[in-house]
Amino acid sequence: DKIKVALNGYGTIGKRVADAVMRQDDMTLVGIAKTKPDYEAYVASHKGYPIYAVDPAKAGPKFKAAGIEIAGSNLDMIKKADIVVDCAPEGIGEENKKIYEQLGKPAIFQGGEEHEVAGTSFNAAANYGEAIGKKFVRVVSCNTTGLCRLIYAIDKAFGVQKARVVLVRRGGDPNDAKRGPLNGIVPDPIQLPSHHGPDVQTVLPHINIETAAMKVPTTLMHMHFVNMSLKKRPSREEVLDVLRQWPRLWLIPSWYNIKFTGDAIEFGRELGRSRNDIMENAIWEESVTVDKEGEFNAFQAIHQESDVIPENIDCIRAMTGIEKDGMKSMAKTNKALGIGN
Ligand code: NAD
Structure with a gap:
């Protein structure tokens, strides 16, 4: 079965991770969560990504006015997922951790969060094995x-x-x-x-x-x-x-x-x-x-906007345990994303 990935936070990093997930044959994208409609939401909807609202009471009418259909709240999205990739702004990931704990979902945080938020910091080449089976991991900046x-x-x-x-x-x-x-x-x-x-x-x-x-x-x-x-x-x-x-x-x-x-x-x-x-x-x-x-x-x-993207993909494989060999995961990710060409 493919790993179901939810993207909570869809900005510079989140939109790239979402696209990268779509290019893996062992993962599917449950959806992306946004706080408001904007050009990134417009493109996401054209790509056919299910869009969930971070705060539907507040954001729902805005999405409606923009003509962008929302599939529910980000909590609905997270419930459907095997793992969440949190790409919210620096410091918000720590707040979001409470949601992941409540819903019992593993989550990846980004480098804007402190190491202590996850307890494990990750780089695919250096310490893939440490992330295997972990509930929370941070992909470093x-x-x-x-x-x-x-x-x-x-x-x-x-x-x-x-x-x-x-x-x-x-x-x-x-x-x-x-x-x-x-x-x-x-x-x-x-x-x-x-x-x-x-x-x-x-x-x-x-x-x-x-x-x-x-x-x-x-x-x-x-x-x-x-x-x-x-x-x-x-x-x-x-x-x-x-x-x-x-x-x-x-x-x-x-x-x-x-x-x-x-x-x-x-x-x-x-x-x-x-x-x-x-x-x-x-x-x-x-x-x-x-x-x-x-x-x-x-x-x-x-390239600050993109070097962490393959690491997020490898981190998903490590945490979910679908691939225990870091070198194999990296090779698979590299091939799917055209890295090294
Ligand atoms: P960004 O501002 O481009 O995107 C963040 C998105 O999250 C925005 O769309 C915002 O509306 C949304 N958001 C706000 N509150 C939210 C909430 N409560 N729940 C879900 N989503 C919410 O930020 P970014 O540059 O993509 O950075 C995200 C993380 O990645 C940060 O931790 C950052 O430090 C890290 N990072 C950034 C870069 C970079 O150069 N941009 C590189 C590596 C790591």
Whole structure:
């Protein structure tokens, strides 16, 4: 039987997870829940997704006026599901947890929630097994997902003594009018280290990591400079060979002439990817170096809107136990979503 998935919260992340669920042969979408009608609800209704209202007493008349049919309340939707993917805004997931507990449904939270809300934080490559059979799991944020993928791959092969990361973060998503900065560079937070290092440790507790982050006026992607001192002394070629084993680590060859995040997103458009999503870590191959002291260095760009999508799909398989082998789940997800092509 296919796993019945409900999407509670249908914004930047939720709409992508819904589409990704639709592309899996072992899952079905029970529906999506929204707080009000808008262009995203319009498209969802055209895709034929059953739409449920978060607060039907309040939202019902608005949906009616917009001519969008609702199938019931989000509680009705959740009751029909085997698992809920909560993609509500930061902090709301924690409130929604009470609903999932009351209805006895397992749920996945996103990176905007604290680790403690779920008790288990997830990255498919790094700790798939920990999510098997769990009631609540958090898929870590876009930046933490990108870091876990890379650090896990390098740590497994060569041992990471210490990771040091500078993150240059997009000010807001393309459809976000309220965030910024509009002009300037914001150390965010000024207090060091930034929360990203401890967040990586919720998945990879043994990794020694220091992070600093800044926000800049761009919406397309984040950029990381990653430095890691390694326990072994691999050659650059050995490092590249390891990175090539992971489809979610995309090595950008220099001849592609991808010079900045704008080109990376344009590549997504050229590929005809849905919403130009680059779900892989975009690692500039030329930047991957191993210096005289045996330290790894690289630049990677992270598409904040989409890199967590395959991880949510794998997390559904792990929690429901329909696939106990993380590598198999990742391969299945990658194939269904066109990752690594
Ligand atoms: P978003 O604002 O784009 O979408 C959230 C949606 O949830 C909106 O449609 C909103 O109307 C709806 N909503 C509000 N209250 C709700 C409720 N009580 N129940 C159900 N739905 C409700 O937010 P987003 O960017 O998709 O972020 C969702 C989560 O994913 C957050 O935890 C965020 O930190 C995390 N995340 C975001 C990004 C990113 O870059 N956008 C990347 C990784 C993780």
